[in-house]
Amino acid sequence: MPDFNVTPLPLDISVEQLREHIARLTKREGKLTDGYGLRCPIKDRCDTSCIACPLNEANNPDSRKGMLCKVGVEQEQAETLFAVREAQHQEAAAVPKW
Numbered sequence: 001m002p003d004f005n006v007t008p009l010p011l012d013i014s015v016e017q018l019r020e021h022i023a024r025l026t027k028r029e030g031k032l033t034d035g036y037g038l039r040c041p042i043k044d045r046c047d048t049s050c051i052a053c054p055l056n057e058a059n060n061p062d063s064r065k066g067m068l069c070k071v072g073v074e075q076e077q078a079e080t081l082f083a084v085r086e087a088q089h090q091e092a093a094a095v096p097k098w
Contacts, residue, residue, distance in 0.1 A: 006058070006073050009081055018082045025075045029068070038068045051076050 009021065032038045042048050042055065050056060050072030057066035058073050 006070060006077065009078060011081075013081065015082070015085050018078055018085065022075065022078050022082070025071055025078060029071045029075070032064075032068050032071065036064055038064055040065065040068055040072070043068065043072050049076060 009018070013021075042053050043050055050058075050069055053069070053072075056069045056073070057063040058069040060066040063069075
């Protein structure tokens with residue numbers, strides 16, 4: 001996997017911290033799209049991934065588009081970890097308490 005220069009989230013991050021992190025990322029994305037007019041037709045699709053995108057410029061510090069790519073990668077990592085937390089919670093709730 002390419003190095004996107006993104007600090008991974010700690011695996012023990014709380015759900016509330018994840019929600020706050022995702023909210024911050026959404027604000028960052030808004031600043032890039034509204035403030036700089038950046039758009040990405042790949043990111044805007046629900047059936048694609050910034051992490052897997054061959055056009056990803058997250059490693060290019062001189063690219064404005066790269067800033068949007070980096071936010072997309074961070075969002076996907078946070079959303080995936082959030083899904084893991086939800087699945088863990090559901091599994092824990094399904095275990096019978098004897």
